[in-house]
Amino acid sequence: MAQSITSVVHSELVIRKSRFLGCVQPIADRAAARAVVASLRAAHPAANHVCWALLAGGQSAAVDDGEPSGTAGRPMLEVLRHQDLEGVLATVVRYFGGIKLGAGGLVRAYTDCVAQALKDVAKVPLVRMKTLCCVASYALEGVVRREIDASGGLLQQVQHGERVAFVFALAENAAAALVARLGEISHGQIAWIADTIE
Structure with missing residues (x-):
């Protein structure tokens, strides 16, 4: 049975001088998700990437925002799917630290950032x-x-x-x-x- 979360949860990872700020929150639809991403861009103008993944009412999205294709949005989306979540938005703001992580390193970083945010969150079943x-x-x-x-x-x-x-x-x-x-x-x-x- 699909589940959602009732609160906003955060995480932060520093990997080889790059800083990853993760957030997972309940969200209604893609329009609301885009508004959250726009506010993150405004709040973090010096960030190199604002990557996001959405599962909400069949409106899924996986956005790499300039990271190599498939290294950010898709891994974040897979974490949400693996935890059987629905009606949630995962975002990760990345400040590049000057050391490239490679494709595998990026996948691990974005996956871990979202998974860490969800580690202790309370989940509630979604009722149709x-x-x-x-x-x-x-x-x-x-x-x-x-x-x-x-x-x-x-x-x-x-x-x-x-x-x-x-x-x-x-x-x-x-x-x-x-x-x-x-x-x-x-x-x-x-x-x-x-x-x-x-």
Whole structure:
């Protein structure tokens, strides 16, 4: 099962006078990752490289930022994949120390920098969410609200018209049980709107 992290973690390595500043953090998408990388470039104008790797909602990226191809971004990405992480950005800012490390040395340095940052971080399982929509009578509104809450669902929208329409999200593996339970409690009086179900 894929996992993520809830906090930002850092590491620092000095290898043959080159300084590697690592960071791994939770991130939503590629746009947010690019913003973080841009802020790192601004914060470290004298750095030679700001390499990064991203795993977020299928948006993977591995950027070497001027290092020899495949020696920075890809190894960092492999560390994230090996630890079964999702929704994370790994960055490493490198200050070149004047001594070349060679391709193997660079791969080890970037891999170790990310792995060291993740060494003691707390990981949390990622729960796939599903959005559901149902319509119920006003008499059933309280029951529906209680069952959504009891199942760990998150109520996103409630509309009051002739009947009450609910839009909510809950863990994908809990959806079928909640639909069955509400059907049982309401004796089939709750209508499910399929086109809003992801």
